[in-house]
Amino acid sequence: MTAPLPPREPSDPLAPMRAALAPQHARSRAAVGLAAMAARGRFALQVCAECAAVQYPPRDLCHRCLAADLPWRDIQDGGTVLAATTTRISGDPYFRQHTPWRSGLVQLDAGPTCVAHLHRDVGTGARARMRLHLDKSGQGVMLALPAKDTPNMDADPQLREFTADPRGRRILVTDGRSAFGRAIAQSMLDAGAGGVFTGIAEQWKPFTPPPGAVIDLDLTDTGSVHRMSAEFGGRIDIVIDTTLHIRPGGLLERGTTIDAREEMERVYFGPLRLAQCLGPALRARAGDGTHAACAWVSLISIAGLVPQDGYRLNAAAHAAAVSLTHTLRAELRPLKILAALVGPLDDAWHQHVPPPKVTPASLAAAVLRGLKSGLEDITVGDIAQDVMDRWTDHPAITLRHTA
Amino acid sequence: MTRRISYEGVVAVLPTTIPYTRYSIQTAQWWIGSALRELAKSAGLQPREIDGLCVSSFTLGADTAVGLTQHLGLSPRWLDHIPMGGACGIVALRRAARAVQAGDADIVACLAGDTNGPDSFRSLVSGFSRFAADATYPYGAAGPNGSFALLTDAYMRSYGATREDFGRICVAQRANALRNPQALMKRPLTLEDYMAARMISDPVALFDCVMPCAGADAFLVMREEAARAMGLRGVRILSTIERHNGFPDDPVQLRGGWAMDVPDLYAMAGLTPGTIDVVETYDDYPVIVMMQFEDLGFCGKGEGPDFVRSHDLTIGGDFPHNTGGGQLSVGQAGAAGGYLGLVEAMRQLTNTAGGTQVAGARTALVSGFGMINYDRGLCSSAAILAAA
Numbered sequence: 001m002t003a004p005l006p007p008r009e010p011s012d013p014l015a016p017m018r019a020a021l022a023p024q025h026a027r028s029r030a031a032v033g034l035a036a037m038a039a040r041g042r043f044a045l046q047v048c049a050e051c052a053a054v055q056y057p058p059r060d061l062c063h064r065c066l067a068a069d070l071p072w073r074d075i076q077d078g079g080t081v082l083a084a085t086t087t088r089i090s091g092d093p094y095f096r097q098h099t100p101w102r103s104g105l106v107q108l109d110a111g112p113t114c115v116a117h118l119h120r121d122v123g124t125g126a127r128a129r130m131r132l133h134l135d136k137s138g139q140g141v142m143l144a145l146p147a148k149d150t151p152n153m154d155a156d157p158q159l160r161e162f163t164a165d166p167r168g169r170r171i172l173v174t175d176g177r178s179a180f181g182r183a184i185a186q187s188m189l190d191a192g193a194g195g196v197f198t199g200i201a202e203q204w205k206p207f208t209p210p211p212g213a214v215i216d217l218d219l220t221d222t223g224s225v226h227r228m229s230a231e232f233g234g235r236i237d238i239v240i241d242t243t244l245h246i247r248p249g250g251l252l253e254r255g256t257t258i259d260a261r262e263e264m265e266r267v268y269f270g271p272l273r274l275a276q277c278l279g280p281a282l283r284a285r286a287g288d289g290t291h292a293a294c295a296w297v298s299l300i301s302i303a304g305l306v307p308q309d310g311y312r313l314n315a316a317a318h319a320a321a322v323s324l325t326h327t328l329r330a331e332l333r334p335l336k337i338l339a340a341l342v343g344p345l346d347d348a349w350h351q352h353v354p355p356p357k358v359t360p361a362s363l364a365a366a367v368l369r370g371l372k373s374g375l376e377d378i379t380v381g382d383i384a385q386d387v388m389d390r391w392t393d394h395p396a397i398t399l400r401h402t403a
Numbered sequence: 404m405t406r407r408i409s410y411e412g413v414v415a416v417l418p419t420t421i422p423y424t425r426y427s428i429q430t431a432q433w434w435i436g437s438a439l440r441e442l443a444k445s446a447g448l449q450p451r452e453i454d455g456l457c458v459s460s461f462t463l464g465a466d467t468a469v470g471l472t473q474h475l476g477l478s479p480r481w482l483d484h485i486p487m488g489g490a491c492g493i494v495a496l497r498r499a500a501r502a503v504q505a506g507d508a509d510i511v512a513c514l515a516g517d518t519n520g521p522d523s524f525r526s527l528v529s530g531f532s533r534f535a536a537d538a539t540y541p542y543g544a545a546g547p548n549g550s551f552a553l554l555t556d557a558y559m560r561s562y563g564a565t566r567e568d569f570g571r572i573c574v575a576q577r578a579n580a581l582r583n584p585q586a587l588m589k590r591p592l593t594l595e596d597y598m599a600a601r602m603i604s605d606p607v608a609l610f611d612c613v614m615p616c617a618g619a620d621a622f623l624v625m626r627e628e629a630a631r632a633m634g635l636r637g638v639r640i641l642s643t644i645e646r647h648n649g650f651p652d653d654p655v656q657l658r659g660g661w662a663m664d665v666p667d668l669y670a671m672a673g674l675t676p677g678t679i680d681v682v683e684t685y686d687d688y689p690v691i692v693m694m695q696f697e698d699l700g701f702c703g704k705g706e707g708p709d710f711v712r713s714h715d716l717t718i719g720g721d722f723p724h725n726t727g728g729g730q731l732s733v734g735q736a737g738a739a740g741g742y743l744g745l746v747e748a749m750r751q752l753t754n755t756a757g758g759t760q761v762a763g764a765r766t767a768l769v770s771g772f773g774m775i776n777y778d779r780g781l782c783s784s785a786a787i788l789a790a791a
């Protein structure tokens with residue numbers, strides 16, 4: 001049985017901070033497929049296109065028939081724990097911080113045996129639900145969960161290394177002016193966050209008071225970002241950039257580059273500025289106990305992947321924002337970088353767009369689910385999912401089909 | 404299967420050990436080269452007269468056996484590099500024997516050695532194999548301790564083995580090691596000490612683990628008449644087996660590849676398990692020793708625990724086993740661990756084992772096991788040797 005999540009440890013200003021470490025990152029190219037699946041919350045392995053043999057560890061050729069066509073397919077997530085161990089002595093600095101650490105051998109119902117991290121409520125001989133998760137290095141790893149939910153199971157210290165559960169953590173919501181920012185701030189409080197700081201730029205302009213503590217933050221103003229980081233940087237565990245600036249307009253309609261510059265300023269330079277300013281403090285605290293800093297969330301229009309009709313010029317800024325998430329992943333580990341690609345919003349800027357559209361509540365629920373599941377790549381709304389499915393199937397056709 | 408040709412007319416001579424040290428500032432090239440110098444000196448040969456070379460090592464860096472030929476000034480006409488960890492000694496022996504038999508080489512030096520620094524073991528383990536880096540090291544980075552903990556747990560649950568059963572193996576080997584001045588472990592070990600030791604990766608505790616160290620082991624393979632002419636006492640090779648990735652469909656390793664080949668091993672030697680005088684198994688962890696007792700026919704599958712309860716595994720016992728103390732008490736000098744049992748068996752059969760000598764030893768079985776590539780050891784090997 002898992003004990004409830006303990007309260008945040010009181011910080012000792014004289015004690016050196018626990019270093020932000022990560023397990024070994026090096027993997028073969030095939031094994032990086034595990035990370036791509038884990039980022040999306042899929043339990044998928046390579047399955048031979050010729051003989052249907054499920055492969056694990058990831059391979060370049062089928063272990064049964066030597067075929068090279070090994071597409072990643074969702075497979076049954078059940079398994080049986082054949083053996084378990086608790087590692088008490090490890091040569092790796094990250095695991096030394098986290099011993100005792102449980103792992104086991106799990107025979108998947110789909111065939112292969114895998115070494116897996118074991119939730120503490122799963123023992124030898126037990127049935128398990130298998131998940132692929134991203135570890136602190138950003139690589140995909142196997143985790144065995146108990147077959148049925150157990151009390152406080154989210155508080156398992158190993159599971160918490162793979163998720164970014166807001167419970168007990170302090171959240172920065174960068175922009176509380178929109179209904180989307182307010183809904184996210186509220187959902188974090190409802191999920192047991194230890195506090196929410198909600199940014200409002202240019203507070204002399206009227207605004208609906210958002211949930212959480214209102215702070216002065218304007219991502220387009222370097223001074224504002226510096227001031228906020230200096231004051232709150234040591235107290236933020238999760239950043240959610242709710243800018244989500246989506247505006248209609250194409251090349252000929254707009255006629256000038258003014259709006260495009262403005263979009264780039266808000267959608268790309270804003271979070272870039274924040275990452276440069278706040279990133280070091282956030283990353284430094286990424287190993288700091290059970291409530292360590294753990295995640296950065298970017299809300300980006302699906303147009304960043306495939307430009308959407310009526311919003312074409314805006315897409316470039318969102319494409320830049322997508323690109324920034326890759327940079328953040330490369331430079332801000334062990335933080336998780338959750339990129340939420342969002343479909344048309346149910347807001348004043350999408351009045352002529354027919355449903356389905358993303359409501360504040362559905363966006364907030366998707367972000368919370370993504371954090372609690374430790375995902376890094378999610379889509380929000382049916383349109384975004386449809387675009388992602390087409391993109392995954394064939395990027396070049398998808399780009400031309402919508403052109 | 405095709406009937407196999409015997410190793411008649413070929414012998415292994417001059418079991419040679421460069422004394423192990425816990426850590427060394429020397430390189431693997433130094434350790435292996437030192438073993439070669441020792442071999443040549445003992446045989447009364449110039450190094451260049453050695454025309455076959457076979458090397459195993461984990462710490463040569465970018466070098467293979469090829470680089471060593473230039474480093475050590477040899478011009479062999481037969482060269483092999485065997486990256487098979489604990490199986491490498493027997494594999495080296497059987498390959499060298501065939502080369503000599505076929506006339507491809509006259510004198511083959513078989514060498515295994517590794518150095519060990521404070522961070523060598525971690526750095527070896529973290530990049531041990533592609534599958535290990537992809538699918539075991541990220542799960543606690545416990546290295547072989549973690550992998551063997553899982554195999555031990557599975558074995559204990561399947562066959563009712565207890566920690567005491569494994570302890571009996573370790574305690575007997577320590578008793579043997581106290582008679583071997585080369586063993587790094589010098590303190591007696593009781594079953595109480597074994598049981599009280601701290602857990603490393605449950606159920607593997609401190610005395611289940613070998614201590615990584617630096618060292619080298621070596622021997623020469625040549626024609627029997629050549630050895631006689633040089634005044635060297637050799638051992639004959641009655642039979643050998645090797646297998647890789649045996650039983651790939653077993654969900655967890657409860658048996659090694661030996662079980663696939665053991666009928667061939669005894670048939671070729673014309674012996675039965677009961678006629679073996681000395682047994683040297685590969686003992687990186689005691690669970691693997693127990694598996695070898697079963698898979699090499701000394702008892703049935705799952706009877707390993709009973710076997711160790713009912714036999715005395717010490718030098719003077721009814722089943723002399725790992726007479727030099729094994730890696731568990733001597734230390735594990737990397738790939739040389741795959742030679743340790745073989746050179747000890749050669750000493751037993753040439754009556755040169757000193758304090759660890761088993762009286763009247765005429766036949767020995769040596770087995771090897773190596774390379775936890777992912778979840779199990781992939782290489783298994785065994786040989787039956789006889790006094791010449």
Ligand SMILES: [Zn+2]
Pocket residue numbers: 048049050051052053062063064065066067
């Ligand atoms: Zn196949």
